[in-house]
Amino acid sequence: MKLLFLPHCLNKRLAGEIYSAALEKNYRTYIVSGSSRIKKYLDNCNLDEIEKIVGVACGDEINLAKNYLEKIGFKEMVFSVQLSEDGCKNTKVNLEKVLSVL
Numbered sequence: 001m002k003l004l005f006l007p008h009c010l011n012k013r014l015a016g017e018i019y020s021a022a023l024e025k026n027y028r029t030y031i032v033s034g035s036s037r038i039k040k041y042l043d044n045c046n047l048d049e050i051e052k053i054v055g056v057a058c059g060d061e062i063n064l065a066k067n068y069l070e071k072i073g074f075k076e077m078v079f080s081v082q083l084s085e086d087g088c089k090n091t092k093v094n095l096e097k098v099l100s101v102l
Helices: 014-026 035-043 058-073 093-099
Strands: 003-005 029-030 051-055 079-082
Touching: 003 014, 014 093, 029 035, 035 058, 051 058, 051 093, 058 079, 058 093, 079 093
Parallel strands: 003 029, 003 051, 051 079
Antiparallel strands: none
């Protein structure tokens, strides 16, 4: 299983384009409000079934998520793309960077 986590504040057009590309590549996509939501999902997930995790977020949230993933022993196949414009509202990310890691 491949997972994609997108921030709830992401520009809707970008989110739609990323979602469509992820769907074509068989990702399960989740819109989350922060790394704590990722923790809750992964706590109820069989980590052995995960092939790859991609997260799009601001730098702070990326660090929190990576620390959590290391703590639970899941380091392989984790990719992140930092928002190019953050601020918790209508944020932006480099679409090409996201598509290249999917």
